[in-house]
Amino acid sequence: MDILSEALASMRTGRPVSVRTTGHAPWAVGLPPVSGSGFHVVLSGSSWLTPLESPAEGEAARPVRLLEGDVVFLRDGCGAVLGDRPDTAPQEPREAEFAPGAPIGTVVVGEEGGERADLLCGYYHLDQxxxxxxxxxxxxxxxLPAAGTRSPELAAAIGLLRSELDRPRMxxxxxxxxxIDSLLLYVLRAWYEEQPTERARGWAAALSDQAVAPALTALHGDPARSWTVQELAARAGLSRAAFARRFTDLVGEPPMAYLTRWRMTTAARxxxxSEETLAAVAARTGYGSEYAFAKAFKREYGQAPGGYRRELRAAA
Incomplete structure (x- = not known):
């Protein structure tokens, strides 16, 4: 069971939206907040990205220098200004153009003649x-700076994207x-794998921990099973109390609380x-009756599962 892939699949609510952005210095464009997670890939040249919101309470939003091959991922889709310099005033971009058969649109900012930068900009539809x-x-x-990343796969994906966008073919x-869809997995895998082992905490440590990682794999692989902390602890070779402390410390919540969260996330997906009946969804997520499932789902989502499904379909 691939926990990262499963977690992202549970959050996806649509395909990524992206455009190729070409800037000619002096240039800058304001990017409004999005409902998912934003991303920017520097295909050529360089640019600056200035978040419109502070990364943490009490901290100032600092411009980030982006060089060719760099990737930046905006976790909660905060607004930002992208440009050749942090102090260049944002312009209104020209309307995106879509060539016949082109996989994405293009946006041009600034007048030709100035130093050029090409970026792939967009966002992933993730349930926030x-x-x-x-x-x-x-x-x-x-x-993730190109110069510092230890992920050849991420660099290769960016190279392939650049090639396909520069020379569209069959x-x-x-x-x-x-x-673009795969890029998100490469970005998150690279970030988690590049955390220093000796300082890794939270999920960066949980994914490689010899006791917690197998437990997470088991819970993700079979959420319908009647798991107990004792059973998971035995698999890890730890006492019940020691395992529960370790799991809670790294994951951020106790094992059974995480299991409930994952069951509800799976049910929502x-x-x-799918077209599965409510009874079938209940069975696949470990609930012996449709009533027990509906009660648990309403407690987590604030509405009955049937209403949740109808609301999503009405909005589609």
Whole structure:
């Protein structure tokens, strides 16, 4: 069971939205907040990104220097200004243009002649109302410099994106969206893997912990099972109390609380994406009756599962 893939799949509510942004110095463009998580990839040149909100209470929003090959991920889609310098006044971008068969649109800012930068900008539709802690406990701004990353896969994905966008060919309309979709996994995997082992805490440590990681895999792999803390502790070779403390310390909540969270997250995804009956969803998430499931779901989401499904479909 791939916990990262499962966690992201549970949050996705649509395909990514993206455009290729070309800036000619002096240039800057204001980017409004989005309902998901934003991202920017520098395909060529360089730029500055200035968040419109502080990354943490009491801290000032600091400009981030982006060089070719850099990636920045905005966890909760905060607004920002992107430009050639932090002090360049934002302009109104030209309307996005879509060439026939092109996988994404293009936006041009500034007048030709100035120093040029090309970026891929967009956002992922991720449910921010109930984000998985793998995402919600990331820094608000994740910056992965090309020069410092130890992820050849991320660098390769960016190189492939650059190639397909520079020279669209047969299949590009399918390849580019797939690469953008995969980019999120590469970004988050690179960030988690690059956390220093000796200082890693929280989920960065949980994903590699010899006791907690197998327990998370078990809970994700079979949420319908009647798991007990004792059973999970035995798998880890720890006492019940020692395992519960370790799990809570790294994951941020006790094992059974996390199991309930994952069951409800799985149920919401099934209601959103499948045609399974409420009784079938209840069985797949560990509830012996539709009534018990509906009661638990309403406690977590504030509405009955049937109403949740109807509301999503009415909005689609």
């Amino acid at each position: 109302a109930r984000p998985h802690p793998l995402v919600s406990r990331l820094p608000r701004i994740v910056h 299949g590009s309309a399918g390849i580019v969206p797939a690469l 099934l209601l959103r994406e």
